[in-house]
Amino acid sequence: MKNKPSMSIIRGLLFTYDIENTDDLEREKIIASKDINDERELSELFDELTKPEFLLYTKIEQEWFIDSIDHYLSINDSFDAVFKTMTTYFSTPVNNQREFMQILLSRLKHYRSTH
Template identity: 60%
Template structure:
């Protein structure tokens, strides 16, 4: 029996919940989020390094791989990724202009975190 999890866009909302207004009030986090230009890849990467990395690394290895495989799967299709952001109010100052690029930057960061984790194990 195959225990692999199938790609699922809704899980990305869970990973991005850090940036959601519905998340617990935390002024420091809100200031970090609103200070970044999320349409600039380097600032977006900095934001992910600061806020997404610790959460991502708290997940089990199979969950981390599931996030990465899900993103890779949907980026390989024509999926607009709009459903990830639908009804998702964030602390971002700006509207995300290119949602696929946003998710691609996220993917690159998650892969980097996995590499760093693997490097520390060896």
């Protein structure tokens, strides 16, 4: 049974980067040190902070994240529902929210295929 695409679960996956998340100075430094508008640095950030959390989810939950991001990309969504509702530790604003999500999707698919 497939879950319906959900913006809220995407936002939940990105909660690591939200200032509402529990204080963790080391994590905050890592996040702030990366240029999130650079594909390589954003991928490194996802590999370091998103991958371990993503791999804790069940295969069905992992598919839900992937399918949700894929769905919203396919309908040309801006992802404002995610980005406008969170304040992050990013040192600069996300210049292209769709590109950010495409990189995230690519990394999630990579994690799935290698584990």
